[in-house]
Amino acid sequence: MTAETHPVVAELLARSHELGADRRNTNYAGGNTSAKGTGTDPATGGDVELMWVKGSGGDLGTLREQGLAVLRLDRMRALVDVYPGEDREDEMVAALDYCLHGKGGAAPSIDTAMHGLVEAAHVDHLHPDSGIAIATAADGKRLTATIFGDRVVWVPWRRPGFQLGLDIAEIKRRHPEAIGCVLGGHGITAWGETSEECRRNSLEIIRTAQDFLHENGKPEPFGTEIPGYGALPESRRRERAAALFPVLRGLASTDAPQLGHFTDDEVVLDFLARQRHPALAALGTSCPDHFLRTKVAPLVVDLPSNASLDEVVARVKELHQRYREEYAAYYRRHVREDSPPIRGADPAIVLVPGVGMFSFGKDKQTARVAGEFYVNAINVMRGAESVSSYAPIPESEKFRIEYWELEEAKLRRMPVPKPLATRVALVTGGGSGIGRAIARRLAAEGACVAVADRDLEAATRVAEEIGNSDTAVAVAVDVCDENAIADAIAATALAFGGVDLVVNNAGLSVSKPLLDTSASDWDLQHDVMARGSFLVAREAARAMIAQGMGGDIVYIVSKNGVFAGPNNVAYGATKADQAHQVRLLAAELGEHGIRVNGVNPDGVVRGSGIFASGWGAQRAAVYGVAEEDLGAFYAKRTLLGREVLPEHVANAVFALTSGELSHTTGLHIPVDAGVAAAFLR
Missing domain, CATH: 3.40.225.10 (Class II aldolase/adducin N-terminal domain)
Incomplete structure (x- = not known):
């Protein structure tokens, strides 16, 4: 005030x-x-x-x-x-x-x-x-x-x-x-x-x-429990939710891309375990605020909690097709000459017994609020059923509000979405340096971002810099650990519904002459970057293929993947490995609409976690300059004479993923201010 x-x-x-x-x-x-x-x-x-x-x-x-x-x-x-x-x-x-x-x-x-x-x-x-x-x-x-x-x-x-x-x-x-x-x-x-x-x-x-x-009110307004429909143990239901979410998000995005929110609130789990839930859910919500967010009715999976994942996936695809047909019929029943066109026939709420509720919207907040509203609707149904019977407003009235010209006008007043709106990004090594700059840029352009790093405190700081949990979350990940990577992808899916854009940025550097490079140096370098980026790409591709929405995988490689410098055999070799992974995965994943590209920076000294951890001192010694002058040294040897900063790498990642290069895959973009010896041939 x-x-x-x-x-x-x-x-x-x-x-x-x-x-x-x-x-x-x-x-x-x-x-x-x-x-x-x-x-x-x-x-x-x-x-x-x-x-x-x-x-x-x-x-x-x-x-x-x-x-x-x-x-x-x-x-x-x-x-x-x-x-x-x-x-x-x-x-x-x-x-x-x-x-x-x-x-x-x-x-x-x-x-x-x-x-x-x-x-x-x-x-x-x-x-x-x-x-x-x-x-x-x-x-x-x-x-x-x-x-x-x-x-x-x-x-x-x-x-x-x-x-x-x-x-x-x-x-x-x-x-x-x-x-x-x-x-x-x-x-x-x-x-x-x-x-x-x-x-x-x-x-x-x-x-x-x-x-x-x-x-x-009577104590069990939703009826007695249905055998086999009770809540799964917490760890199992969240594991099931993470596996289902990309599939559900892909289906819910048939007409327009959506973000998702998951809740396994006790209110939802109890509702889905009770005899009356199918009939009550079919009646839909009543308060205009509720069904404008949740649509006229949810999609309810009609399988018990112990059904296999394959069974649930197969059934939900059948139910989704039926939902679309029924929603289109609902529109046809009530459409008038002055009605706005149908806005999409996909569900906003999907209910899975034993697991919980998946809600969808044009952004994370909208998806989350849709879920909150359906919890409100369940509470309303419980109250009405406890003292009477639930009788929402007629379907024709719901349509009049859902397809009200005044609502349509409100939608037309909404700002134009940012380029990466509805996209979910995961950035490894996101707690500092290049990864931090990439995470911040992707979020600024509308993406929801999972900031992944071995250092969870650093990742948390970056996520908090970006915004609240509707925009960014911190995820702990060791890219050498397959299980940790699977957990990071699952955490991203639980936070936002899936994953669309993965940046393989995690890395470290060992700068030694050949004769001083030990096998453990070689293994560490390759485990983190060559093997780690392969594992991250593989797990991300699984989720992207399940979604069926395409996607982007971007490798932060290096000019050293092309340029041969002294005392750099372990780092240069693993960067060359990453560079060829880009080509190999672009060739393999294209049929799924997944584009794989790389960015080749050089000499990103300022803000770099790698340079701060000893690599800067090692490279400065190789070139005979003071460590604090290393960035300027790198700049002088470039054609443009400019120092490369983390933000410049982030700009390249955005250029590759913003949609302007939608037909580009298998490409490496140099961000090195011009190093002729590293020109791609």
Whole structure:
């Protein structure tokens, strides 16, 4: 907040943060809050009645002043006189733009009328699991009266918009004793004359509903356990999840690339172990926020927990094809002349008994939130089934919201995705030097990055530099250890859904004359780089082939793979090995859409872990220069006379993987400022 923040706005933000911080009150980015007060009209200097309301998008728990839409209340309420009726409801959202007060702020949301038309200084509209459970119960109207008496009024389902605002405003006028309402199939709305009163009323509705469900709900609303459908032991289910995830992500990306999130929350595992889960899952979610994120229904694997991996993979491919056909049929059943085109027929939620839930979205946060919303939906189903039966809004209404032109307009306003959006990268040796620069550049261009290094602390520092776990994770890996590599690929899959882009960068250097190079020197050098990069590429290729989405493998080789220098037999030979691996794997993996390319740097001294570990001193001694002058020495011998930095290597990796060179494989790009002896022939 700024020093000029209006006191009413300060109260509104404080209330929003308190309500939004507790997921029992509302889901992520769900619901909206508002406050009305007097401001100054800069054109006249006089007072003007204003409403501040959470705008489209954003989350209550982290709402900031710039996330509020600010409207003149007189103009907003005057829209009642020009409202053309429910058939032309969508026109009213555009009309709200003419009610805005000043520049800046967020775009008004579809719920703005609910806040502006209700005669109360403060209004909260929330999506608590307990409230939606009552709202989606088959006899929700009766339950509302039983639970709340005349303090809370039932509102039949109506799509959010201007008419719903009129309905709620009329209900408040008819029921002056009411503190709020339950919106059928949707959520709750509460009001108050002060911010504190509004907050108390919201929490009273939520907690009263929670208490009623707890005290009156039957203990097993989802039925008894199905034999063989219980949760696998944690280690087994996470191993199964890591193996399944690339396959599921590939299927979920049939129409558009997706990122993934996995959860084995007890809520999900218990739901999938119960008799009622297939029927309830088929009914889909109800709250508009829920099914906009989770789609009309999930894909549910109908196999027991102990089914083999091959059985599950085969079955999920069959179910995916069926899901696509059924989703296309759902679209055809309800499409109208003015409906947006189908957005994709792949599931956003995949449920696997004994293992957990896989959720998908255009970025990691969207995928994660979709999963959180389906957990909310399970809680809603449990609550509704415990005291009644779960009865979500009709399929036709779900379609009207999913394929609402206003939602389509919101999608069109989204920023253009970055070049590497939806791609998952794993960078070995990512904890320092070239690897750190590559990880940072790939993330800056939109990729999710697993920073892999023997030094987990260093990898963690780099991942934290990049961002939160929706963008980067740290992974421990010793590239000499096959099991550790498999674990690193599995960890990457569990974090983001799979892997699309692997950079073989881990390395070390032994600089000795031939006669001083021991067999152990030779073995160590080759184990880390020649053997290690082979093992990483092999494990990554397995995941990429399972995904069926193609991919990129990039080797950070060296000009020493081409150029023969003194006292460098172990390092130069292993770099030549890596260079030919690029050619061999490009020839073999092309049929799977996997491109394999290399980058040949030279003399990357600054920030290099290899040079800092003794290699710099050794090479400086060979060339007869001070170690601190080694970078400048390397620069002087190049055609361009420039020092090569880690960021220059990262630029080359991005160039190879950004899509501009989509038809290039088996290539080595020199990043050496021009070393004629290392020109490729």
